[in-house]
Amino acid sequence: MKLYDIADLAVRNLRESIFRNSLTTIGISVGVASLVAMLSLGIGLQQLASRRLQKSGLFDTVVASSRRDLRNFRETREEGPAPAESPALDEAARKKIEELPGVVEAYPDIRFATDLRFEDKPHLTMVAGVPFSAKSNNDAFDGMQGSFFSSEAAAEVILQKSFAEELLGIKPKAGSDDTNIAELAKPLLGKELVMRYAERSAPPAAPSEAGSGELANGAAYSVVSRQQALKIVGVTDLDPDSMRGTARARVFLPLKLAQDLHVMQSGLRDTAPSDQPTYASLSVRVGNPNQVPAVEDAIKKMGFSAFSLVDATRSMRQFFAVLDGFLAIFGSLALAVASIGIVNTLVMAILERRREIGIMKALGASDADVRGLFFAEAGAMGLVGGAVGVSLGWAIGRLINFGTNIYLERQHFPPAQIWSVPLWLVLGAIAFSMVVSLLSGLYPAARAARLDPVQALRYE
């Protein structure tokens, strides 16, 4: 028989027992739906985690630092030129790094521990400069209270939640994370902080209150004590500086402002003899995490130290692969049950259509024709069940996503997309459903093909 005729007869036969075949197909749909729903959540969570991590700067950032600061160490395992020969990490180097292929931006890391006064009470904390571009690419600022810096060098600050709590004298309960960020921000937004800092000024400025220093290469600088009023514009729940571990900052300034203030940084031991500013380290943001190793290598070749956390994503991917595997197994259980339904339906169909099979054989149908017919019926149920199942799974995923977002909104969290149905999942689920159905059809089809026509024709 031609393929078209097999398909035509199969559809006709399925229509004849529409109720039973629909039930079987619904069984397959439920199986596929559970598989799709499970995997779509797994994939969605993976994408959410990837997005978060990507935005956190953990995986698309290379930190470049000068090897000069290492020259007093006797041993170093780093490859590349000896620390003394390492070039200075100055503005020219920053521009050169920024021109490397794949690099989006390279900005200096400015961070310093300083004293901030709020309502005349001193609070010592780590302060960091934040580039203006973080407004859009660091989701720590997405869901914050208040607003991002109004301009590149605005005298404004964004506080991390824990520092805000410190300012208000709130002690967070151990193990709980239920402080309402909105209520926390209300008394602080618009208020003023006074930052006291040590300015490193170029020679020959006369030191006023502080002393002066001389560097190994003979360049001198002086340190001046200054203060700067800063307006609190935002309070963020998340930790924008999570990459820094214990040295993480809790107060954030616009990077441009931080640069203009020439704050004396503890880590910076050297300065170039020129007017060019020299940086302790640079954060190099790369467009695609895949390019991180190449950029890291290029920076090392330029004579600087470079490190990134891109390898950590490998273990994350591994974790999600295992999670997806488990979810797929649980999702497939329902499909396995559905496949038994297909076997049952087709075996019943053979019993019911025994005489019909006998007639077909008497009229000249070959074993292959009969086998093909039952096989096509199983495949058609798999195809329809797969397509309906994918739609159902998609709808379930959406529903779970919707419900989760309602919950997140009530908890004052930003909405999140925890569900994703990529095209490969749609096509893969339908193909998988068809394969399972065809495998289930193997036994009934072989049984139908083997039927003895004389016995089948006698069957009433």
Place this chain on the structure above:
Amino acid sequence: MELSDPNALAVRTESVCRHYRMGEASVRAVDGISIDIRAGEFVALLGASGSGKSSLLNLVAGLDRPTSGAVTVHGNNLATLSREQLAKYRLHTVGMVFQSFNLIPSMSLLENVELPLRFAEVDRRERSALAGTALERVGLSARLAHRPMELSGGEQQRASLARALINRPKLLLADEPTGNLDSRTGTEIMELIRSFNQSMGMTVLMVTHEQSLAEKYAGRMLHLADGRLVDDVANDNARKRSSAPDSQGEPQ
């Protein structure tokens, strides 16, 4: 119109046996029957119930395989054919008509008649035209879209006859074709079979337990009892009738 060489051998069975096991006992449904049927003959297989008529017919149809002996149809020894080859043999060489019509209830008459053409991989448009013509020849051109349950027994058997002849087989095997019909409808069907036997030169092997029917239409009568051939009688009356100008001719 094809007319077979009257001297050619259509069917030969040589000491053919078909034994079944029923528990401990062995049933000899066909027990060493040897017959020769020439092309174009109209042969009736007569006998009481359980005499082995249908079993012998199934062996000739290639639906069953003999326990021993050989069945040769138009030079093909059926015992040596594979399952696939037997299916092809049933498709192209044999047409079958059954007592209970055996039309597929879920299909219209046209689709039922088309079915062997589907197995023969005939193009959709061509098979539709062929099936339409076949149904027209048995007087059912107005019933193409009807399902079997909507038709009388006689109409169903005519459709079944159209289906059996759609692939222009050399051998028509009829198992009690009038068994479920009243006598007037039965006569109509028998006249149709005879007309096809004459006009197409098709060999007919018909199982019946009605002596009168056999005497009226079959040129030869084979009597079976307990799986054995007990009598092989030429029926000159029927032969004369079939050689005389046909009273009805090819219908419609």
